[in-house]
Amino acid sequence: EAGVVQSPRYKIIEKKQPVAFWCNPISGHNTLYWYLQNLGQGPELLIRYENEEAVDDSQLPKDRFSAERLKGVDSTLKIQPAELGDSAVYLCASSFGGLNTGELFFGEGSRLTVL
């Protein structure tokens, strides 16, 4: 069975440019998470979906970040415009069941470098 798939693995852009990351969770996993991870730090939640509904986006900087999961399966995270401080690894994770029941499965991450 395929794991959580993310693309691209690496992205280098200049500041003020847009960037988008894609995530395909494990089949059947209704909960999808986008995390940001800086070097030497633990993951920080950006947004959590239950099916197609964003149930926790309180930490998403909505002035420049947006996300969607239109059909409750794959998801896209967009940054527009990117800033230098957005350089980080963007991790997607999925689980079956709600917040308190599911083991987390992570993708390989998308490493963003903003120049």
Next chain:
Amino acid sequence: KNEVEQSPQNLTAQEGEFITINCSYSVGISALHWLQQHPGGGIVSLFMLSSGKKKHGRLIATINIQEKHSSLHITASHPRDSAVYICAVSGNQFYFGTGTSLTVIP
């Protein structure tokens, strides 16, 4: 304020040594997760536990709910165990520790 604290932050061991990584948390939880992250790699779930003890190969995870504390033990450590080990708890949301960077020297 960190809801999840790990110790030590960094750990270097000789191959074959017994290793313990500790995790303390301050929030109510339904489960605790131990995760492994290799350099440049994704995060892999090692254990999810809510009570007692779990064992998988050379890895053992324990949790004491009353003391809000968990330990991850690695027996007969090997260089391939070198990675960052992250403790996370799930309650009303996931909280992650900052990780313990383990280096096992041959």
